[in-house]
Amino acid sequence: MSSTYVLERAQLIPRSRDEVFAFFADAGNLQMITPPWLHFRILTQLPLEMRTGALIEYRLRLYGLPIWWRTRIEEYEPCERFVDRQLRGPYKRWHHTHEFSETPAGTLMKDTVRYQLPFGPLGTLTHRLTVQRLLKRIFDFRYETIERHFAAAQVL
Numbered sequence: 062m063s064s065t066y067v068l069e070r071a072q073l074i075p076r077s078r079d080e081v082f083a084f085f086a087d088a089g090n091l092q093m094i095t096p097p098w099l100h101f102r103i104l105t106q107l108p109l110e111m112r113t114g115a116l117i118e119y120r121l122r123l124y125g126l127p128i129w130w131r132t133r134i135e136e137y138e139p140c141e142r143f144v145d146r147q148l149r150g151p152y153k154r155w156h157h158t159h160e161f162s163e164t165p166a167g168t169l170m171k172d173t174v175r176y177q178l179p180f181g182p183l184g185t186l187t188h189r190l191t192v193q194r195l196l197k198r199i200f201d202f203r204y205e206t207i208e209r210h211f212a213a214a215q216v217l
Contacts, residue, residue, distance in 0.1 A: 063153055063177040064185055066193070070200050074211050075167035081211075082140045082161050085170070086111040091119070093210070096202040099123065113137045117145070123195075132157075153177040153184070170207075172200070 074081050084090055088109045095101040104118040115134040120127060130150035137143045140161060147155035154177040162169045178184030178192060 063179070063181060064188070065154070065175055065177050066188060068172070068174040068176070068196055068200065070172045070204065072170050072204055072207060073164065073167055074170055074207065076211050078140050078161050078163045078168045081168040081170060084210075085159055085161075086139075086143065088117055094203045094206045095121075096199055099199070104129075111137060111143070116148075123151075153179040 088103060088105065088111065089107045092101055092103060100120075100122040102120045104120055105116065109115060109117065111134065113134055113136060115137075117132050117134075119130045119132075121130065122128070128151050131148045132145040132150075132155075133148050135144040135146045135156075142158065142160045144156065144158045146157075154175070156175045158171075158173045160171040160173075162171075174196075178188055180187070
């Protein structure tokens with residue numbers, strides 16, 4: 062049985078929940094918040110109507126190797142949350158919950174990713190050696206990009 066790992070992140074964004082949710086519900090923004098060294102491309106024709114059942118196809122490169130990824134939106138509650146699940150991709154399991162709540166200071170966005178790697182003990186070793194750090198770098202980039210995007214948007 063593969064270990065299940067959990068990645069949790071929270072970010073306070075000083076904007077309305079409607080504005081923040083609209084940004085994340087636009088699949089076209091995924092490319093902006095993904096590090097350029099992943100060579101991430103959305104293959105699904107945009108704009109995509111975000112809804113339960115929507116399928117999104119991507120391609121990226123990691124260490125020079127192409128990776129095709131397909132996710133399905135499992136749950137979609139406008140301005141509250143949405144959940145995507147990997148149907149095809151590098152993980153044995155990838156289940157990503159995005160939650161949005163209002164606070165006096167803006168919108169609290171929470172990401173919870175539950176994931177498993179293939180290959181049993183080899184997957185566990187790979188997680189320790191590379192995957193854990195790689196995901197941290199990806200989500201750190203995402204955090205910083207979101208900070209800059211909403212700060213720049215606020216100045217206008």
